[in-house]
Amino acid sequence: xxxxxxxxxxxxxxxxxxxxxxxxxxxxxxxxxxxxxxxxxxxxxxxxxxxxxxxxxxxxxxxxxxxxxxxxxxxxxxxxxxxxxxxxxxxxxxxxxxxxxxxxxxxxxxxxxxxxxxxxxxxxxxxxxxxxxxxxxxxxxxxxxxxxxxxxxxxxxxxxxxxxxxxxxxx
Numbered sequence: 001x002x003x004x005x006x007x008x009x010x011x012x013x014x015x016x017x018x019x020x021x022x023x024x025x026x027x028x029x030x031x032x033x034x035x036x037x038x039x040x041x042x043x044x045x046x047x048x049x050x051x052x053x054x055x056x057x058x059x060x061x062x063x064x065x066x067x068x069x070x071x072x073x074x075x076x077x078x079x080x081x082x083x084x085x086x087x088x089x090x091x092x093x094x095x096x097x098x099x100x101x102x103x104x105x106x107x108x109x110x111x112x113x114x115x116x117x118x119x120x121x122x123x124x125x126x127x128x129x130x131x132x133x134x135x136x137x138x139x140x141x142x143x144x145x146x147x148x149x150x151x152x153x154x155x156x157x158x159x160x161x162x163x164x165x166x167x168x169x170x171x
Contacts, residue, residue: 048072048094055079061086073097077122081105090114101125101145113137124148124170131155136162145170 049071053062055078065074066088074092077099084107085100096117101124108123113134118141125148135144136159146156147170160169 048096051075053079054099066091068092069094071095072117073099075099076103077101079103083107084109085112087111093117096120098122108132108135110134116140119143121145131159133158133162135159139164141167143168143170147171 049068050073051065051068051071052075053065054075058076058079058081061076061081063086065071066086069092071092072094074095074097078101081100081103082105084105087109088111089109090111093115094117095115097120098112098115098118099120099122101122103126105123105126105128108128108131110132111134112118112121113132113136116138118138120143121138121141122143122145124145128146128149128151131151133155135141141163144167149171151171156169160167
């Protein structure tokens with residue numbers, strides 16, 4: 001009987017240990033496949049997932065972001081991204097906050113105009129000059145931060161005319 005009790009205790013300890021470590025792994029930060037030393041934080045808020053890729057030294061857009069379609073916030077600030085976000089960014093239909101500030105980006109994809117849930121777009125401190133007319137389609141937009149850029153005033157006027165008057169455009 002004593003041996004049976006010991007076996008039961010060992011089995012229970014093993015099960016609880018497995019459950020504990022499985023829980024720890026499930027809540028651990030996701031490792032970036034490009035740079036295993038960088039840690040990407042994915043946290044869930046009441047409105048959805050926040051994808052935190054800020055200050056990781058990225059020089060290219062992390063493609064794994066595009067599979068996270070429940071994301072409501074994406075922070076890519078403080079990297080070394082150049083060019084423009086990929087057109088497929090439009091697939092993040094639930095995205096409300098997009099922060100790509102403090103990079104070296106030169107463009108904004110027209111497809112962002114299809115992301116109708118966007119409330120805040122932060123492109124501060126990049127190298128943006130031209131703006132796609134499709135930004136005027138963002139009827140839920142509240143803040144568009146372009147400070148530290150030199151956007152085309154003609155593009156900006158056309159977009160501003162299509163946006164709600166309450167939108168705060170920061171230059």
